[in-house]
Structures are given as C-alpha cells and as structure tokens.
Amino acid sequence: DEVLRIVLDSDLPSLDPSQTTATVVTDFGHMVFETLFAMDAAGQPQPQMVGAHTLSEDGLVYTFTLRPDLAFHDGAPVTSADVIASLERFFAKDAIGTVLQQRLAKLEAVGDTTFRMTLSEPFGLTLDVLGKYSPIVPYIYPARIIAGGPDAVITEPVGSGPYIYDAAETRPGSVIVLKRNEAYVPRAEPQDVLAGSHAGSVDRVELLTIPDSQTSVNALMAGEIDMISSINPDTLDQLEEDDAITVATRYPAGETILLRFNNLTAPFNDPRARRAFAMVVDQNQYLAVAAARPEYGKVCKSIFTCDSPYTTDIGSEAVGSLDLEAAKALLAESDYDGTPIVVLQPTDRPGLQAYALIAAQELRSIGFNVELAASDWASLLQRRALKGPQAEGGWNLFVTTASADNMVNPFVNLPGNTNCETSWAGWPCDEAANAIRTAFMNATTLEERKKLADDFQARIFEIMPFVPAGQFVHLGAWNKDVGNVIQGPASPFYGLTKSRGE
Amino acid sequence: MGFILKRLISALPVVPIVAVVIFLLIHAGGSDPARILAGDTATEASVEALRRHLALDRPLGEQFLAWLVQLGKGDLGTSIFYQRPVAEIILGRTGATAALALSAIFLSVLIGVPAGAYAAMRLGKPVDKAVTFFSALGFSMPIFLVAYSMVYLFSLKLGWLPAQGYAPPSNGLWAFVRSLALPALTLSIFNIALFARVSRATVSDMLKQDFIRTAAAKGASPRRILFVHAMRAAAVPIVTLIGTTFAGLIGGVVVTESLFNIPGLGRLVTEAILKRDFPIIQGLVLMTSVLYVMINLCIDLICAALDPRLAR
C-alpha cells in the first residue's frame, strides 16, 4: 500500500470539526467530509456536493440538488435531511453561519436530494458561506451522528469525503489513519484548490502529531515521513540543504500577528493608550521571529491581509511610526496611572511567547509598567476569558496570529469585530465600525465594498482595538516525490500524490 | 501467604488517597477543557454550551461523585478531546511506554550494575574513579542533547536506526527493537548512571561483609565472589531500585517520548494536563497508582525470595 505520512502543526483538539475553531482540524476535515460548495483558486465558491442549483429572480430562493452517487462512509446515501441537519448545526456553531441564519426564512427538503433555502433578504455571500473553508466549516454529516444536538460532540467521524477515518488504527494524540474511500465518486472537473475533484491518490494517509519540531525534521530527512505541514522557521537552513526535500509555503496569503488589547479595562479602555502603543510597534521585530527569511515576512499596516483585494493603507500611519517621544506624550495624555499591566504569555507556544516578550519591551519603552503573565496555553485561555481589571485576575494584552481567512474583509475580520461583549476576546465596542461592517455585508458591488472596506479600516485604526504586527507565511516541507501540493487559501491533502520509488 | 496479604492491605490505601489528591489538584487551577476544545477564536457562547454539554459546569463534588460512580461500574470515563473511552486510550499508549521503560531498565541493569559492581571491586582505583565520574556525568547530560546527537549519528549519518516513531511488536520483532534502540539508550543514560552508582555503593558494602571473606577462604575466584556472593546479596537494594525506577519512568519518559515521537503514557499525561483532559488524567493516575502498588508488591515478593529474612 502507498502510505503518505504527514505531520500536522499540532494535535487535533477534536475529531468533530464543528466543535473547534482550531485550523488544524480542517486538515482532517477536508479529507473525510465535504461541503456543498468549495472555494477555487480565485476565491469563488464552486459547487461541490451540489450538482445543480438555482436562484430565484428576487435573489431570495435557492434550490439545490445534490449530485448523484454521494454516499457516506457507512454506505448510506447523502440526503436532504442530512444536509439540513448539518447546516443547522453549522448555524448554531459558527458566527458567520449565524449571519446567514439571520437572513434565512426557511430551509426545507424538497426531495431526497433536493432542498430549498429561502432568505428574508438577498444576501450575496450565501454561497461563500456554504463554501466556507476555515473553521467552522459547514461540512455535511449524516443526520444520525449529529442527532444529539449542536453541542454534542461527534464521536464517529463519518463523512462522504475521499478518505475514511480508520478508528481501529488511529491512535488518538499520535496518529490519525485515513484510508482511501474506494466508493468515492469525484467530480469530473480537475482539482482547483478545494473545488473540483477530491479524488484520493494514495491508499492511506497518516496524519501524525510529532511534539518536537526537530524530531519531525529528522524524520523527514530520514525519509520516515513525507511532509511537515508547517515547519519551525529555524529549521529552514537544515531542510534546504537536503536536495530531496522541498520547502515552500502552502498558504501564500499567510498569517497576521495580532496584538490584542482588552478594550474594557484600564488602561486600554482609553484609545489614547492603545494608539500610543500602536505607534511603537515595530513589525520588523515580530517578523524577525516569525519569518524564516525576510522574504517570508512582510510589514503590513493594514487590518486586511496584505495583497488581498481590500488591502489599503488608509490610517496606517497610526501603526509603527516608532516615534517614541510622540508615543510617550500621547500616553501621558491618557488616563494611564502607572499600574502594572498584564501581558499574557503562553509558555507552550514558542512563537507567541517571543511576540509577548517583544510587545512587553515596546510597552515598557514608552513608560508602561508591564507584568508578563506566563502560563500554559490552557491557563491563558482561561484567564483571557476574564473581563475584569488585572487586579481581579484580568489582563490587558495578548498576542496571537490569525490566518488570512480571518482577516481578508470587514465581514470575516475577526479582531475588527466591535460587537462589544459578543465579539472576540478583547471585547471592543464601536457602533460606527459595526455599521460599516453591516453595510459591507449588504453591499452588492465590488466598488461599494472597496469603499466600505477603506472606511472600515480608517475607523478601526482610529479606535485601534488591536495592532497588526506583521504578516508572514508558514513554510511546509515535503519530500520531492510528493506531488500536487496546493498553494492557495486552502491546501487539502487528498489530492497529494506520491511517485513510486525515488 | 500472610505476607502477601499484609503487603497488599498496607499498600491499598494509596489508591484512594491518590485519587482524591489528584482530583483536587488538577481542578484547583480552575482551567477549563471546553475552552481549549473550542479553540482560540471561539465565541463565549459556544464555550459555554460545550461546557454544559461536557458536564463541566457542575460542582466539583458532584463531578467527583459521578466519576466515582462510573469507576464503580468499571468505567474510567471518556476523554473530553478524543471522545474515546479512557481505558482504551490508556491501553493503546501503555505498550510503548512499557516497552521503553522495560528496555531502558534492561539496559541500565545490564550496563549500570556490572559497571558499578566492577568499580566496587576496584574501589579507589582508576577504574572506580572513571565509573564514578561517568556516572556523575550521566546525571548531568541534558537528555535532548543526547537524543539529537544520537539521531544525527545513527539515523541521519549512518542510517542504521529510525529517527523517531514506535513500531509495536506486531510490526515484527526487528522493527520493534530498531524503533526502541535510540530512545531506550537515551533514557538509559541517566539510569545507567543511577544504577552504576547504587550498585557501586551496595556491592562495595557487601564486599566488606564477613561472608565474602568466607568465600575467599574457600578459594573462590574474584569473579565468583562478585557474582555469586556480593551481587546476589546486593540484589535486594538493586531490585528495589529497579522497582522505583520503573514506577518513576512511567512519568519520567515524557521528554524521551516527545523527542522520539513515541506514543506513550508520558506524552499522554503531559498532553492531557496541558489540555485539561480530566478523565484521562484521572484514569492515568489511578492506573499508575495501582501499578505502583503492584510493582511494590512484586518487588517485596522478589526481595523476600532473594532474601528470606525479609519475609518476616
């Protein structure tokens, strides 16, 4: 049997892609499950499970028919009932899903494989939502395994995708074994990122968790594994020396480093304090750690992923002017009274740990009194959920990274969501930004959207709920005999080939 | 028979003590697996829903009771993250750790004990000095330096052994042995040092005993004196050490398992802790404490067999 061994970034928190926002689950999810629509290289949703679909004149009624030959791994055919149950689960679990749900009047089965979606108002992004490829992904599950309600964790990952999860051989926390679904009927179109054919090439794929980055590099160089999904940047030189190995990025859009304020408590409830810090954020510092080589990192003073359609430099002068004096002056103007501020630092995430160190030094350089609160990731998440002031265990700043799909436009932009208490940790609150966001969602032309995106960034940089600290790409490494590695917004493993012999 | 029973009964209270202590300890931090499961960008509402669904919102006492009741039915519970029975997960991980720990102990005994015993025979001589020095050195080598260097040499340069991973015996004995060679050796460095040290001390004590002189008076050769008399009599402390080392290795293999990507209990413990997968932690601790009690019992029995004076 042909086996492809791929080392994932980290262990999967769950085999249920609807329960976690961790990106790594899509590596597994795209293999086993499928979505109704799927993104192509141009970022356009293309039908995947859906064979044909129609939209009514008024743009309110979508009718979808599943393509024939779809079947779950347990042999049951995929039906409208499965789709409806799965979408309902998705609506309940995903913020963007919720947006669609709010515009949804009715979701009903028309036939065994035909179903209809009636909106209450036109929504141009409907198919984009159904073809969403970042967590939480609207995968279609058998109704049977999600019968426990949206919060019940799926224990039996049965999908309709090209690979079948092998529970017997899987060792949780170590290796997930996937076997090619011989009954799978792919689409006729060739593979185009997630769109087109999903046909599996190798017989068996093993998704491995290797805790030590050097160990995975050793394993790859020794030919014991075929691919490392994302390498430790410091091992680049070593890997490049090996002629049998390709090192390249699979996600050219990359990730953005975010410095996130707690907008609710002092001192960062005062925009002046936030802006003062933004002035001294030196993206080159962060990128030096994040990017293996300068060419893999990019100073990006936009709230949208640079090089994406909505990128703009409006308001960007607020970030990284590196004018210490001005920053100090602004801080002095603010309400900051010298109380130590808490910067959360995860000790088990080397990259984030380093960014926190840099941020702390920058904060100190303008007169902040900083306490670095080091803890493991789990404790950090726990503490991050506390909204109160630092005296009550709260926090003031944390660092993280967000992938392009969480950044590209005002609609998906995670840190730019200013929905107060319901927004992402940091809880910024701004009506104006919210209004622009809603307008963007309802806008119909690209022109209009572009304009709104500009406005959005201008507003965000004004209130500065977070500071972007640079953009970089992750590098993957694989054996030269692994072929068909996709470089795009998503990079599924099912299409990978392995040439026999050398 | 009374002896065994006595040991068993005196050892049993360990398990409940451990169960309570560990339950309190791991919950004292107040961290929440639901939050980790839900991921970095999850909304508060979905974390809350998940928590409720996993029954993590209930009072601690109630959770403990529920766990006990479940335990009473012979069920260790289900992993929060893997959604599989804890017993199955632990069992799936036990083989690798057991193989690793056993082979490390095998190596340690095979190398450490003779080295220590030989040093004891040559007390104060250069050989002894060398053994003392190297065993002190063995204690002080950062384990991953050892690991990386060996991987570099034996896997990447010479290509003799796999760089990582674990092949269960079902994959063939040869693959199994090869996959264990480097990690076991790495893990052994420290233990070889430990065994050499302890053996040197106990054997040199034994060699001072009168019965050694008796053996010499019988005309026994130095080798015979060492192996038949001194080592046999020194076996009790060494066997005891084997027992405690083995018990300690279950938790002490973390680093080695991480460095060689071996799916064992050490890694499972750490991962479970870092993710707060409470059922796994509880199950593991329960298992290790039962194991510990059993190892102690075995050690006591072996020691009693080796030295019948102890059986009283």
Added chain:
Amino acid sequence: MSAQTRNWPRAMVSDPLTAAALLILTTLVLLAAAAPWISPVDPTFVDATARLRPPSAEHWLGTDRVGRDILSRALHGARISLSVGALVTVVALSIGVTLGLLAGYVRMLDGIIMRVMDGLMAIPSVLLGVAALMAFGSTPQALVLAITLPTLPEIARLSRSLALTIRTEPFIEAAVMAGTRTPMLLWRHILPNAAAPLIVLASYVCASAIIVEAVLSFLGIGTPSEQASWGNMIAEGRSSFQRAPWVVFVPSILLALTVLSINLIGDRLRDVTDPLRLGGR
C-alpha cells in the same frame, strides 16, 4: 580513619577531582551572585532583529531567539538555577527528613506518613509538578514546590530506613534512658548519624532539581521566559538547536558542570564523613 573524619575539609580538597568540582561550583556561585554587576548587558533586552547571532565581540556568547545576550542570561540564569537547586534541597530535605525520621522513630506516625508518601510517589512526578504549578501559578514558590513534592517520598523513605536502623543502636537507648525527648533525640542523635547517606541524597536532589527545572521549562511550565534560567534557556534554544547550537550549549555546559560538581562533592563528602566507618570491626 580518625584523622580523616576530623579533617574532612582537608580530605575534600586533597582529592583533585573534588577540588576541581569545588572550584567550579564556587566560581559559579560567585558569578551568579555578581551577575547584575558583571553582566555585559541587560539580560532581558530584546532585539529580535539580532536574533541567533553567533558569538561575536558584541555578544561574546551570541544571542538567543529574540536577540537577548546569552552571556548575560547565562549569568543571571545561574541565579535561578542555583537557587532553585539550593532551595529545593533545603525545603525537600527538611520536610522529607523530618517526616522520614518521625515515621522511622515514632511508630505511631509511620503508617500515616508513609501512606501519604506512597500516594505522592504513585502520582507521576510531571503531573505532580504541573498540578502544583497550575494550582499556585507560575511563581518561584510554586516552582520550588513543584520540584520538591515528587522528591519527598524518596527522601522520607531513606530517612525512615536510616532511623529504623539507628534507633536500635544502643546509644539511642542510652539517650532515651538519659531522658532525652523525641525531637532532641531525632535532631541530636539520629540525624547526625544518618548524615552520610543523606548527604549523597542531598547532592542528588540538588542536582536533579536543577535538571527538573529545565525539564519543566521544556514542557513550557518552568521559569517564565522573561527571567533567565538555564532550564528555560535550554528549552527555548532547543527549537533552533541546529541553526544556533550555542544558545543551547552554553546553559547545557554550565548545567552539566554544576550537576557534575555537586554530585562529585556529595560523593566525596559522604566518603569522608561516613560515621559507619568509625570504630571499625
């Protein structure tokens, strides 16, 4: 042997290996004490653009993954590592030995104390350490506790067995007959005679505390990265080991030297102060 016992300080230095170990350890302790004054630069100063620089005139021992000066960090790290070692040794020994001696001497307490120790021993030490850190936060006290807890059973066991042997010595009975009370009996009569094996154990505890601190850092739960300790320097440098080995080598060598010295000194100290060698046969 009488001469040896009385002049043990001289006996210590008369052995070249021990003398070297003493010299190394003293030097390290002095360097650690003087770290704030002799460090070339601020050990916490971050400049990521100058990260992983090899040793140079500017940074004698190079820089780490966020561009901090390794020499300065190694010097400051000595403070944490050595004091963790010393503190754990003191805390673990004073608690463990007290419990062990009590268990060995006061038979009523034996059951309880040893069961608790068994319980501690049955919990994997990583878990115990991590649980302590989780419960008490990532503070130095918690770190000391986390490293101390797993060592207690071993110390208590040894002390107990020593107490059990020594309690049968006639001089203990003589002291009892002289009306000496239990605490004094333990302190004055049993403890000093249990010293030799305990010294070896102490050196072992001290050495392993320094290593465990490193291992905890390796798991991401040791000393916070801002503060330098040899342990976290090694742990953090590990990810760039192939590219910048000096980041790891410097603290590793210091750590190895320290542990080696402590062990050598402990062994020698045992040899020259062993009371069981008194009186002969």
Added chain:
Amino acid sequence: MTMAHALASNAAPLAPVLSLRGVTIALPEGADRPHAVEEISFDLAPGEILCVVGESGSGKSATSFAVMNLLARGMNVTSGQILFNGDDLLALPTEARRKLSGQALSMIFQEPMTALNPVQSVGQQIEEVLVIHEPGLSRAARRARMLEMLASVHLPDPAAIAKARPHQISGGQRQRVMIAMALILNPSVLIADEPTTALDVTTQKQILKLIDNLRRASGAGVLFITHDIGVVREIADRVIVMRGGKIVEAGPADQVLNNPREAYTQQLIDAVPPLEPPPPRALPEGPTLLEINRLGKAFGGGFWSSRRVDAVRDMDLRLSQGEVLSIVGESGSGKSTLARIVAGLVPPTSGSIALAHSPHGASSRKQRVQMVFQDPNRSLNPRIRIGASLIEGPMNAGVSRAKALDRSAQLIARVGLDPSALQRYPHQFSGGQRQRICIARALAMEPDLLIADEAVSALDMTVQKQVLELLSELQRELGLGMIFITHDLRVAAQISDRICVMQKGQIVEQGRAVDVFNAPASAYTRQLLDAMPGRGTAA
C-alpha cells in the same frame, strides 16, 4: 593431661605442615602502628592444636589472614616466608594460592552468622567448596558429600539443615556448618579464629570437642585463635602468646599456662576469673529496691505474626539496695529483655515492676535506672563529644549546665580517664575506655539501680578484669543496686551477691553465688557449670 596432649607429645616429631618464618605484615598508612605483626615465626605440626592468645589487636587475626591470603586492602606481608609443607606460599602465584584455600588450608571464622552468606542455603555454601575445587564432581556426588559432612559434624537431620538458610538455624548449628565447610576437603591446616566467642558455653563446649575429634581423625594441624585462657586450657597442645604484633612467649600448653616465663602471660592468666566464687560478702539486707512480680513479655503474636515468642515468662525477682544480682543463661533466654523492661525501654506484657522510693527523691524510673550496654563501640553517639554525652542526661533532668559539667569531670576522673577525654569523640578511645565512659555516663544520672547487660563480654580478658573491678568498686562506694547480666558464670561468680539462672524466659534457679556454684539445684545450672571451659583440665 588429656589424651590429646599425650598423643601430640609422645608421637615422633612430625615435619610441620605450616611454618611461619619472620613474617612481618605492614599496616596501611595512618594506622596506629606500622606493622600488624613483626618478625613472627612458629611451626604447626599435623594433628596438633596450636593456640594463639593475646589481647585484642595483637595481630592474631592478621597472622591467620596472611596465611589464608585474606589480608585486607593495604595490608601486606612485607618480609618473611609462610611455608606450607615446605613451599613458600608467598612465592606462589595468586591462582595457585587460591587452589590451596579451602582445600589444603581452611578457616573457621568468629561470627558464624555474618560469615555465612545470608541468601544462600547452607548446603549450597558447603557444596561451593566442591564446585570450586573439584569441578568434575557430579551434582549428586557433591550433595552426598555435603550431607555426609553435615552428619559428621553431628548436625541432626542433615537434609533439612542443608536446605535452611543461615538465619533459620541456631548459632551453634551455624558454626558446625562453618566447620563442615572448612573440613569437607580434609585440609592439612585448619585455622580457627575465635570460633566460639559468639556462642554460649554449652554450645562452645560441643564445638571444641568437635574440633578436637576432627583433627585427630584427619590429622590436620589446627591453629586456634582465642582470647579465652579457659578455652586454651581445654584444647591446646602448644600455645603462642602475642602482644603488640610480636610473639612474647611460645611453648607447650602445660608449660605456658602453668609456668609462664613472661609477666604478660601471667597477667593474661590472672585476668581469667577463677572458677571458684569468692567468699560470700555479707548479703546486704537493705530495704527492697526492686520488686518484680509475675512479669511477662511476649513478642509478636499480633494479628499478622504467626510466631509468638515469650521472651520472659512469669518472673518474680527481688533486689535489695546495694545488692548485686547476676543473671546468667544461654543466648535467647530473655536476659536482655528483662533488663530492658526494668529500664523502662520496653513495656511488659503482664506483671508489675516496683521500684522503691528513691532516697534522693529522683523522678522517673527511667532516670533512676541506668544501663551499661554490651557493645562499647555502639553505645556512644559517634558524633557527639564525650563531655556532651555525659551532661545530656543530667541537663535533661534539670541540672544546670555548669553543675553537670562539674560532675562529668569528676566522674571521668573517677573511672580513671584524663579530663581532656571530655573534649574528644568516642572513636578516639579504646573499647575498654569507652566502656568506662559508658559507666560514667550511667552514673551521671545518679541512678539507684545500674543494669550492666553483658557489659564486659566484648572486652578482652585484661580489660574485662579492669572494668569489672571498677564496676564493683563503684557499686560498693555508691551503694547502688546492680543487675549484672552475663553468659559467663565465672564473671557472675566474681561480682555478684546472688546469681539468678534463666532459661527460656524463666528463672530456673537463684541463690547466693557460692551456693549456686557449689550446689547447683537445677540440671540446667549443672550443665552450664560443666560446660565452662577450663574446668576439665583444671580439675
């Protein structure tokens, strides 16, 4: 003169099997003297028993170890020859010497418990000699030889004994095993280094008899080391007296024992307590000091323990003020247990102990009863200076430091030591000196009752005598009540007013020392008296 003597002296002079010629053994650096033995020479003829006597440390063991090539690290024969059947052993290669050990030359050691490997069955240990020296022998043949040997040393049920491990058989049996081991290959030379010191008199007698018979049967020359002149009288053909590493006197047993040339030899002989009890002192009919009624002590027998030992059973005992009571009895008869109960170190299981009101009104029984233990090496805390040991008790009892120091200085002078002794550590004293210190420590508590548990058994004859004298002097001077525990009837007779004979936890006889000696009432006492070494020949 015994048959043995007659045999040895009337036979034609045989060529010696073993001769030492000017042997000097160097001690390692830092020892108390440069040589363990210097320039010693002697011959051992086949079938002869040559006794080596001398104070502790005189080099007796060193000499025998040199012959057996068992010298400790750092000790070497620096000059001289050790001739075995005319061949110099020292010139032989190690391998060849090893061949002789256990075969032609064999040795029995003092302490049969520690000299046997605790984890092997005794049968195995005997067979090991055959394994080493006659590797060709079949397993069955070995076993047969071993059993035969066990039988020949008069061990009952050899097959069962062979299976036992050392701790499962008695001291006397262990010593027989040692002898069987030493004799299984019919050695030409048997060295016995204090083979009976650890045994009680009755067992000792049997062993001595066994050795005597065996050498006659096999014609082996026996080098018998002892510090006990009584034993020498019993078995020696010839005697060597050693002191400070030199032979000070040598000659036929009769001559050396009855007409010693050297003053030192005379001293050794004089140090042996006479077999006859001294004339009885006026029994101090003082008020009762100690009254013991129906005292019992059982060990074990708990829920878990299958074995219950009644160490002391139903014992009644009375002691007057100023009286010395000796307790004698074989090993394990409960003497120490009784002492420890009286001292308050172990609680009795039943019965009562009453100590009369103290004349000085002291407080607890513990403080009013003090004890001197058998082993002077282990009775003093090696980590504490003598002075501190001496003042500890009084200070615990509330005496001020200055006063306690004062008294300890007086006491240390009283037991014949220099005041500077207070500043020193125990290891800086000899065994006899340490025992004096222990006595001083006991007296520092101003006890009413002093218990001496085998307080002189570990000391060599001359020192033993000094300590005994000191004890009885102090006892008389201070009017102490004293319980003196010993296994040596002669010692008991010397020191005590009354003697109490114990067997299996019970008193079988008690009475005035003279009466017990001259007219023993119980069969057991008679047995003890008969077994006393030296009695046979002296009579």
